[in-house]
Amino acid sequence: MSGTYTTLTPLQPLPPISTHHHHHHQRLSGNVSGSFTLMRDERTLPAMNNIYSPYHKDMSGMGQSLSPLGNIHNAQPTLHNYGAHGHDKMHLNGMHGCHPQSHGPVLASNRDRPPSSSGAPGSGGSGQLEEINTKEVAQRITAELKRYSIPQAIFAQRVLCRSQGTLSDLLRNPKPWSKLKSGRETFRRMWKWLQEPEFQRMSALRLAGKTRYLLF
């Protein structure tokens, strides 16, 4: 044991995401699901602390980010700076591999209920496990990226191992899961990232793989 408990259980009932298409500020509609048992979660965390943006003071928007307990000013001591690369304070579990993603035969980890479980698009009962509604994932990713002020380029490269243009396209024009072939993997990563706790997300953002490219 190296003291690093890598086994992180992304437990979370997954809040009922609203498919609201607000063409500008996509805010969460009071989805205070009661899962504040954990201190940090998705929306339970006020996205006030910018990750790496030197400026960009976010002030409007997060109206519901207030913690039900009242501890709004829970300024996370987390130094969000995935742009940095020299600070290796904590050993992050190397699980942010990019390419060497062992192509498992469809990881059927039912840790969470996949989105769009209300109706199989294929209806034919295709062999895809964990159906992912690409449209929904795209919207959520977009929202989170904005919420945390994470540029597409950063997220795309560090989490998805893709380019900014690709991510933008996927976010804007997400193809239905049924029509996807190998592009599913990319969406899976997005979906996976959404399920991870905040701190783990940041870890993924600062990492670049391993000794892949020591640039940045």
Add this chain to the structure above:
DNA sequence: TATAATACCCGC
């Protein structure tokens, strides 16, 4: 200027 969206192109 920085970030996002689009266009065009290439590899599998």
Add this chain to the structure above:
DNA sequence: GCGGGTATTATA
């Protein structure tokens, strides 16, 4: 044809 990268352009 699909998926993705780079370059370009558009926008804040």
